[in-house]
Amino acid sequence: MIYLQQVKQSNMSVILERIWQHNQISRVELVEHTSLTSGTITNLTHELIELNILRETEAVSGTVGRKRVLLGFDPHTFRVIGLDISRSSIELVVMDLNGTIMQSAERDMTGIQGPDAYLKVIRELVADAKKSIDAAGCRVLGLGVGVPGPIDHAKGTIVSPPNFPGWSGFPLQMKLEEEFGLVTLIEDDARTSALAERRYGLGKNVKHLVFVTMGAGIGGGVVTDGKIVRGTNGLCGQVGHMTIVLDGKLCDCGNRGCWETVGSIPGILSRWPHGSTLAELRSAALSGDQEAIKCIHDTLVYLEAAMINIQNLYDPELIVLGGSLYPMLADYMDHVKQRLRSRIYAFAKDRLNIEAATFKASQSAVGAAALLFDYLLSEPVRLLSLSERKVEKQ
Amino acid sequence: MIYLQQVKQSNMSVILERIWQHNQISRVELVEHTSLTSGTITNLTHELIELNILRETEAVSGTVGRKRVLLGFDPHTFRVIGLDISRSSIELVVMDLNGTIMQSAERDMTGIQGPDAYLKVIRELVADAKKSIDAAGCRVLGLGVGVPGPIDHAKGTIVSPPNFPGWSGFPLQMKLEEEFGLVTLIEDDARTSALAERRYGLGKNVKHLVFVTMGAGIGGGVVTDGKIVRGTNGLCGQVGHMTIVLDGKLCDCGNRGCWETVGSIPGILSRWPHGSTLAELRSAALSGDQEAIKCIHDTLVYLEAAMINIQNLYDPELIVLGGSLYPMLADYMDHVKQRLRSRIYAFAKDRLNIEAATFKASQSAVGAAALLFDYLLSEPVRLLSLSERKVEKQ
Incomplete structure (x- = not known):
């Protein structure tokens, strides 16, 4: 240029x-x-x-x-498509340039595995979305995709994702770009989730925020001085892999006692041998089962240690919690916040700010769309010319 | 402007x-x-x-x-003065614009307490430095100061520093500025130490680095995308206050089981009741004392957990270790690094990069001088005009 x-x-x-x-x-x-x-x-x-x-x-x-x-x-001309690919579902949103969700779709992918099966569903979802965008006389600026991390950003691939067979090294970004003829960006789903808050949620006036997503695994997305931070190997914000239990269980990442091994949904249930769902654990605790009560108590102890570490290492203005585990934790958050306030530097304790994620199941898909919005805001000339060239090739 | x-x-x-x-x-x-x-x-x-x-x-x-x-x-005209104020000493360096140390001085402050006593010594040191700078026909661009954190950057004060009586809320920046008629910047000493590496040490070609200083306390300075990160409350990088021992000893910061409570020099010695110096601990371990051996072993276990957390949370290209504890740890670092490589994501394990600090006892003072160099590089017109105005007022 x-x-x-x-x-x-x-x-x-x-x-x-x-x-x-x-x-x-x-x-x-x-x-x-x-x-x-x-x-x-x-x-x-x-x-x-x-x-x-x-x-x-x-x-x-x-x-x-x-x-x-x-x-x-202008909310009438351009659309961005955000897609989230997870181990259990595919989410799609279509957004205008004001961040309004114009359309959304979800497919349950439980029991379905591998890029081919996923691409088939993605093809249908994106084709449907493009059809309505065309019908409305709008144009697609590009496609953003949230995926289970870690990712190799330069190659546009997912790097050895645990419990996600067939995806390691799969050239996802290139495949999707070829398939749909759209400018395509991929990103770790915790980072897209953080970006959703930064651009369209609670983070609009916040320079430093950390998004923590807790579910089958635990991930984190870090915004510093208003910008998503990837780190050297795309691993910045891997809060699920901080050591919480010294010399604890071996984790998929190679470390022992990671927060994920005790604080994710499988991590919690591994500490309670009497059931296989959070709902069962919850109702056992409510009926006075001491083991269930202890399991939840320990979960909160781990959560508190993790929150302290996030607060003391990143010093964010805002921590946002999301993921499928959050609804169960929500009831305990007042108690947790109160305990946290006594455990951070006294002069900063009133500034502790922990909130629930804004976009629920669409969080990562909204953030994936925001990847394109970010691109538009930082390199408008480049994105518009790339996007134009893709359209001409079609 | x-x-x-x-x-x-x-x-x-x-x-x-x-x-x-x-x-x-x-x-x-x-x-x-x-x-x-x-x-x-x-x-x-x-x-x-x-x-x-x-x-x-x-x-x-x-x-x-x-x-x-x-x-x-130009190494001949301007000088920057870097000062480090710690609980046990005051260090001063004079640097030229190439980062060459032209002059340095140190005063032992063991047993001396409070801003008044410190200011007396600082006055002498800075007056001496200015005398030789004047004699060489050079001009001082400004004064940078590293201090025990946390600091209130906007006010230029130290915030409730543990074991540093009399300094809480003392208007250090303003006092020094008035006293010497120099543009003055203050910063947390772990952050100045990180900046010393970034500008003049191992970090020149490194975008993401974390400096960890281990001594009477444990602090950290974080460089992201080439820039020092302060966080919302000036607490970004407080690695000494991550939870390493769940439900461990109460720490000055309010948390329990902070790395500092077990991994700083007092933290290590509190776990070994048979002596009061690291040298004694070391020689007891060498002579086969099982308690001393266990104490050192545990120290390394805590260090490893902390390093894993730093690696997985910040994903730096380089971790630099310094402080008065480091010489004792140096002998064990090959062993520690080998263990760490098996505990981080396999695809990133060969990229683990842990090095010893470059400037030894002058680390923070060199970084304090670099605060002014940073200012010159980011806002040259502003700094030169401020510096000019100060000279005219003298």
């Missing part, structure tokens, strides 16, 4: 980030909130409106009734 | 970062490595040479013997 295009892209990026932050903003406010001249802002917003990324709306301001022209994202 | 000055500052920053990365670089290479035009580079490097930040040197290139003009930092 030549120099002038780079400057243009970087200035457009500044404008788009501001508009995302404010939802609606006038050109005058854009001049105030950026270091760009009003001339640059006039030219670039004009171009972004022509490209159907932005649109103007009129608002009447408060007391004096003066009309102001506001800029916001 | 008006728009044009901001653009100028941001372009100068790009140039200075590149020069730091390459040590010496030609203008042609700067054009290749940045997105700036050769005109911009000519103008800004000219100005930076006039300001005595950069200087030109001639190099004869390899086979053809052609002379090339290279740009590097």
